[in-house]
Amino acid sequence: MSYTYDPKNNTLFHKKTELPLDGLEKNFIGACSKCNADVFSISYHTYHDQNAVAAKCTNCGQMYAILYDALWNWTGEHMIRYNCPNSANPEKESSHATENEYYECTNEELKTLQSIPKKKLETVFTPAEIDTLFAKAAGKKHVRQYLYRARKKFDDFNELFDIYLKI
Numbered sequence: 086m087s088y089t090y091d092p093k094n095n096t097l098f099h100k101k102t103e104l105p106l107d108g109l110e111k112n113f114i115g116a117c118s119k120c121n122a123d124v125f126s127i128s129y130h131t132y133h134d135q136n137a138v139a140a141k142c143t144n145c146g147q148m149y150a151i152l153y154d155a156l157w158n159w160t161g162e163h164m165i166r167y168n169c170p171n172s173a174n175p176e177k178e179s180s181h182a183t184e185n186e187y188y189e190c191t192n193e194e195l196k197t198l199q200s201i202p203k204k205k206l207e208t209v210f211t212p213a214e215i216d217t218l219f220a221k222a223a224g225k226k227h228v229r230q231y232l233y234r235a236r237k238k239f240d241d242f243n244e245l246f247d248i249y250l251k252i
């Protein structure tokens with residue numbers, strides 16, 4: 086069972102199927118199975134009499150798809166992968182080859198970075214630092230000096246956008 090989420094459009098996908106958006110209420114859902122912090126809903130979706138809630142951990146950022154039947158009986162829970170442009174946009178699937186080497190979705194740090202709108206990154210980090218962060222997160226060669234400089238700004242970034250980077 087593979088769920089992905091597009092945070093820009095609040096769209097939840099099950100494999101390639103889009104689950105229609107039904108609301109954007111923020112409710113306490115439960116505890117994160119990774120770090121035990123509070124998980125809150127981001128958006129509600131309905132599909133074939135099933136209800137699905139997209140939710141996110143307030144601490145580690147792990148996202149979940151929590152599934153219910155038509156009467157809101159809990160039926161399952163799945164971790165959500167962030168929407169990787171290569172895998173969740175069918176129409177783009179064939180043309181991704183070398184377009185952007187960062188869009189490989191290899192690990193958590195990279196997924197977190199990719200989920201942050203570029204404008205937010207550019208508010209705090211220089212282009213060289215952003216490149217370095219992506220390279221580091223992807224396990225690629227990077228300039229250490231830029232990484233150190235970028236890390237010094239993580240607190241500022243967290244304060245501004247409530248996103249805690251761990252790279």
Ligand SMILES: [Zn+2]
Pocket residue numbers: 117118119120121122142143144145146147
């Ligand atoms: Zn968590």
